Amino acid sequence: MNETLTPAATTEKSQHTRRMTLNMGPQHPSTHGVLRVLLELEGETVLKCTPDIGFLHTGIEKQCEALNWQQVITLTDRVDYLANLSNNLCYSLAVEKLLEMEIPPKAQWMRVLLCELTRINSHLVWLGTHALDIGAMTVFFLCFREREDILRLFEMFSGQRLMTSYIRVGGLALDPPRGWEKRVKTFMDTLPSRVDEYESLLNSNPIWLKRTKGVGRLPVEEMLEIGMTGPCIRAAGIPMDARKMMPYSSYDKFNFEVPTSTDNDVYARYAVRVAEIRESIKIVNQAMAGMPEGPVQASAPHVVLPEREKMKTQMESLIYHFKIVTEGFSVPAGEVFQVIESPRGELGYYVVSDGTAKPLRVHMRTPSFGNLQALPNLIEDRMLADAIAIMGSLDFVLGDCDR
Amino acid sequence: MLPENLKENAVAASLEQADSDLLLGGNTDHNELTLDVVPEKILGALQTLKGQRFERLSTVTVVDRYPMEPRFEVVYHLQSVSRNLYVRLKCRISGEKPEIDSATAVYAAANWYEREAWDLFGVVFKNHPNLTRIMMPDFWEGHPLRRDYPVHGYKYSYQSE
Numbered sequence: 001m002n003e004t005l006t007p008a009a010t011t012e013k014s015q016h017t018r019r020m021t022l023n024m025g026p027q028h029p030s031t032h033g034v035l036r037v038l039l040e041l042e043g044e045t046v047l048k049c050t051p052d053i054g055f056l057h058t059g060i061e062k063q064c065e066a067l068n069w070q071q072v073i074t075l076t077d078r079v080d081y082l083a084n085l086s087n088n089l090c091y092s093l094a095v096e097k098l099l100e101m102e103i104p105p106k107a108q109w110m111r112v113l114l115c116e117l118t119r120i121n122s123h124l125v126w127l128g129t130h131a132l133d134i135g136a137m138t139v140f141f142l143c144f145r146e147r148e149d150i151l152r153l154f155e156m157f158s159g160q161r162l163m164t165s166y167i168r169v170g171g172l173a174l175d176p177p178r179g180w181e182k183r184v185k186t187f188m189d190t191l192p193s194r195v196d197e198y199e200s201l202l203n204s205n206p207i208w209l210k211r212t213k214g215v216g217r218l219p220v221e222e223m224l225e226i227g228m229t230g231p232c233i234r235a236a237g238i239p240m241d242a243r244k245m246m247p248y249s250s251y252d253k254f255n256f257e258v259p260t261s262t263d264n265d266v267y268a269r270y271a272v273r274v275a276e277i278r279e280s281i282k283i284v285n286q287a288m289a290g291m292p293e294g295p296v297q298a299s300a301p302h303v304v305l306p307e308r309e310k311m312k313t314q315m316e317s318l319i320y321h322f323k324i325v326t327e328g329f330s331v332p333a334g335e336v337f338q339v340i341e342s343p344r345g346e347l348g349y350y351v352v353s354d355g356t357a358k359p360l361r362v363h364m365r366t367p368s369f370g371n372l373q374a375l376p377n378l379i380e381d382r383m384l385a386d387a388i389a390i391m392g393s394l395d396f397v398l399g400d401c402d403r
Numbered sequence: 404m405l406p407e408n409l410k411e412n413a414v415a416a417s418l419e420q421a422d423s424d425l426l427l428g429g430n431t432d433h434n435e436l437t438l439d440v441v442p443e444k445i446l447g448a449l450q451t452l453k454g455q456r457f458e459r460l461s462t463v464t465v466v467d468r469y470p471m472e473p474r475f476e477v478v479y480h481l482q483s484v485s486r487n488l489y490v491r492l493k494c495r496i497s498g499e500k501p502e503i504d505s506a507t508a509v510y511a512a513a514n515w516y517e518r519e520a521w522d523l524f525g526v527v528f529k530n531h532p533n534l535t536r537i538m539m540p541d542f543w544e545g546h547p548l549r550r551d552y553p554v555h556g557y558k559y560s561y562q563s564e
Binding site: 053054057059061062063065066097098221222224225226227238240245246334335336337339346348350352360361363365369370373402403 | 432433435437458459460461462464466467478480484487489491510511512514515523536537538539540547548550552554
């Protein structure tokens with residue numbers, strides 16, 4: 001066993017103080033998964049914090065090397081189980097960059113729409129569970145009510161609530177189902193008032209304010225250096241957002257703001273995320289209004305599976321279908337680091353190809369891993385009760401962290 | 404030596420200026436700047452780039468080119484938020500004795516990424532403050548992301564069950 005991770009029988013008694021090692025997790029509800037944190041306490045002050053990760057390590061990067069390019073999509077779903085479509089998109093964009101493939105506008109617009117729905121979904125789960133940690137239980141039920149609607153939308157699009165695999169290399173898996181506009185629109189019309197409802201429960205709640213205001217501050221340079229990204233860094237005043245900085249999938253054609261705050265505490269992270277839900281609603285509405293016509297898959301017969309009808313009537317389509325299904329497609333040798341803004345921060349896929357039908361290496365730079373690394377800096381020398389609020393504010397997903 | 408096609412590039416030129424033996428080559432394929440750095444001089448390269456407003460280290464990872472030699476590529480992705488730039492540094496090190504200096508002295512973020520790289524590839528990062536396993540259990544033998552490590556592992560065989 002690793003020395004630093006062994007709970008020591010610490011009863012170093014000085015005059016009045018007694019140090020205690022507290023083992024939090026891996027099955028603690030407020031660690032949002034299986035994170036183990038070793039806390040060394042003096043009274044209620046955390047002196048030392050040692051996160052222990054890896055309980056959810058499933059070797060996804062290794063498995064990627066054994067599958068062909070298109071099959072890897074199903075693994076990217078399982079990386080961050082609250083932002084499946086963002087992971088699908090990031091991987092697809094990376095492979096499409098290697099293939100130098102043009103994606104039709106409708107597919108790009110649909111991708112933006114779905115990724116923003118994913119962001120709303122992820123932020124709702126975060127808000128519900130974070131509020132629950134701090135003691136506001138009603139918010140949890142309300143957030144999960146709306147989240148259920150989003151999952152039903154995902155089910156309508158892809159047949160799956162969570163592991164969607166809807167965004168594929170070359171476009172989308174299927175044409176959007178009939179009547180999707182109406183369903184999305186109905187949901188989008190109700191959501192703003194629902195967000196007001198959450199805010200009315202929290203913004204003037206004295207317990208919430210006491211637990212979150214002024215808690216969890218860290219100098220912004222330190223945050224950048226330790227690798228924090230996403231809403232946490234935006235709540236510290238840096239408008240770092242890949243959607244604006246290096247636009248992908250036509251994000252440059254959408255009109256939206258990047259919410260920031262300079263308070264740099266748990267409350268600011270909450271405020272930024274709620275503002276992001278509102279911006280996402282704006283983006284979804286724009287995507288619905290300006291949805292282009294046309295196909296949702298690129299015209300690349302060696303990559304995209306042919307239509308069922310064509311496959312049964314045309315010889316070439318049958319051959320392409322056979323080749324893609326049996327051996328996959330090969331991708332020119334090269335390497336690409338594709339960055340997108342996932343709900344949790346900077347999501348990067350570093351994809352290396354050696355010109356064969358399977359990836360040589362797929363590395364995921366996941367936002368949870370970077371954010372969690374800052375945990376000791378954030379909670380050392382602070383109260384134990386604040387540790388829960390700070391952990392919640394980082395919004396990590398352990399699947400995303402451990403891969 | 405700086406290749407011809409990178410003479411115009413400000414980031415590459417500044418590294419060349421700092422130390423003329425630092426770069427081995429590079430390219431800008433897919434509009435992404437990649438620079439091959441002499442492994443012994445990686446700390447110097449990171450220090451120079453940090454001085455040029457590359458505030459954050461996005462990720463450190465390894466690519467295993469087994470059975471080629473030099474076998475491992477240690478890959479660093481740096482981002483400059485203020486200049487809105489990414490740069491990829493790459494060091495090729497041998498499979499015999501995979502060793503490189505730890506970047507933790509320059510970027511604190513390298514800590515967990517290097518632990519992960521050591522855990523999964525067996526690349527040793529010299530002067531790392533706590534180079535222990537992070538993903539695999541402490542008693543694990545071998546480094547699972549190496550290309551010569553079977554996908555299903557060594558311990559189990561489904562046939563024998």
